Amino acid sequence: MTHMSPPIRAVLFDFGGVILSSPIDELLAYEADVGLRAGFLQDLNKQQSDTNAWARMERGELGEDEFYALFEAEARALGGTVDARTLFLRLTGRIRTEMVDAVRNLRSRYVTMCVTNNMRIGFGSAMASTEAKAAEIAEVMTLFHHVVESWKIGTRKPERRFFEHACGLAGVEAAECVFLDDLGTNLKTARAMGMRTIKVADPRAALDELEGVLGHPVRTK
Numbered sequence: 001m002t003h004m005s006p007p008i009r010a011v012l013f014d015f016g017g018v019i020l021s022s023p024i025d026e027l028l029a030y031e032a033d034v035g036l037r038a039g040f041l042q043d044l045n046k047q048q049s050d051t052n053a054w055a056r057m058e059r060g061e062l063g064e065d066e067f068y069a070l071f072e073a074e075a076r077a078l079g080g081t082v083d084a085r086t087l088f089l090r091l092t093g094r095i096r097t098e099m100v101d102a103v104r105n106l107r108s109r110y111v112t113m114c115v116t117n118n119m120r121i122g123f124g125s126a127m128a129s130t131e132a133k134a135a136e137i138a139e140v141m142t143l144f145h146h147v148v149e150s151w152k153i154g155t156r157k158p159e160r161r162f163f164e165h166a167c168g169l170a171g172v173e174a175a176e177c178v179f180l181d182d183l184g185t186n187l188k189t190a191r192a193m194g195m196r197t198i199k200v201a202d203p204r205a206a207l208d209e210l211e212g213v214l215g216h217p218v219r220t221k
Contacts, residue, residue: 005175005196006173006175006176007176008110008176008177008178008196008213008214009110009111009170009172009176009177010110010111010112010113010167010170010172010176010177010178011106011110011111011112011113011177011178011179011180011210011214012113012114012115012166012177012178012179012180012190012195013099013103013112013113013114013115013144013180014114014115014116014157014179014180014181014182014183014186014200015114015116015118016093016116016117016182017181017182017183017200018096018099018180018181018182018200018203018206019095019096019099019100019103019114019140020092020093020094020095020096020137021093021094021095021096022093022182023091023092023093024042025093026090026091026092026093027041027042027087027091029090030086030087030090034081034082034083036080036081036082037080040075040078040080041082041087043078044074044075044078044080047074047078052074053067053070053071053074054071055156056070057071057119057121057151058117058118058119058150058151058156059150059151059154059155059156060120060150060151060152060154061154064120064121067084067119067121068084068085068088069084071084072084088119088121088122089122089129090129091129092128092129092130092133095136095137095140096203098203098204098207098219099203099207100140100143101219101220102207102210102218102219103140103143103144104143104220105217105218105219105220106218107143107145111145111146111170111171111172112143112144112145112146113144113145113146113147113148113166113169113170114141114144114146114147114148115148115157115162115163115166115179116147116148116149116150117149117150117156117157118149118150118151119151120151122134145170146166146169146170148162148165148166148169150162153165157181157183157185157186157189158183158185158186158188158189158190159189160189160193163189163190163193163195164193173194174190174193174194174195175194175195177190177195177196178195178196178197178198178210178213178214179195179196179197179198180197180198180200180206180210181197181198181199181200182199182200182201184199187199196213198210198213207219
């Protein structure tokens with residue numbers, strides 16, 4: 001007897017790296033500007049990845065100044081010098097209009113959710129470094145039925161509690177969700193819970209895959 005997956009009722013989108021261009025580009029640009037080796041900041045973020053300053057800030061456990069001091073200390077311990085305040089003011093990105101278009105088109109048929117690891121820095125959501133960028137991001141957020149930000153709920157991806165919270169908010173089971181993220185570690189937890197997952201590297205390819213999962217177009221032609 002063939003096991004049938006339940007129909008999809010909710011589509012979950014990560015923000016940075018999915019709706020917004022990847023913040024990794026900004027990390028690499030900062031490294032080049034200040035003379036750090038390429039990849040230093042990503043390596044830093046992998047050190048004690050569940051308990052380092054970045055993870056704690058994404059859970060809302062630190063104040064902004066405390067976070068900057070701890071992050072800079074961790075960088076020094078790894079052999080680099082970082083001006084954390086300057087770095088985080090740069091961590092924004094470009095809105096991917098094709099993804100926003102898909103969210104608009106999905107709203108009437110599915111519960112749409114933005115599920116993001118985020119920090120209370122700058123002008124708010126997604127660490128927007130200017131008021132104009134914050135307004136642009138806020139407008140996109142209104143397209144979702146629900147927005148789940150890690151710092152507001154005290155848990156972050158890839159922790160199971162984060163996804164349980166999102167499913168509870170949407171009133172769906174994990175197996176009724178498809179989840180798009182650019183980080184494999186986040187997708188791994190979601191997949192283990194029964195979600196269908198799509199890793200986003202190229203946005204167009206990801207939307208092709210989403211259309212395959214849902215069985216219908218998601219883009220305005």
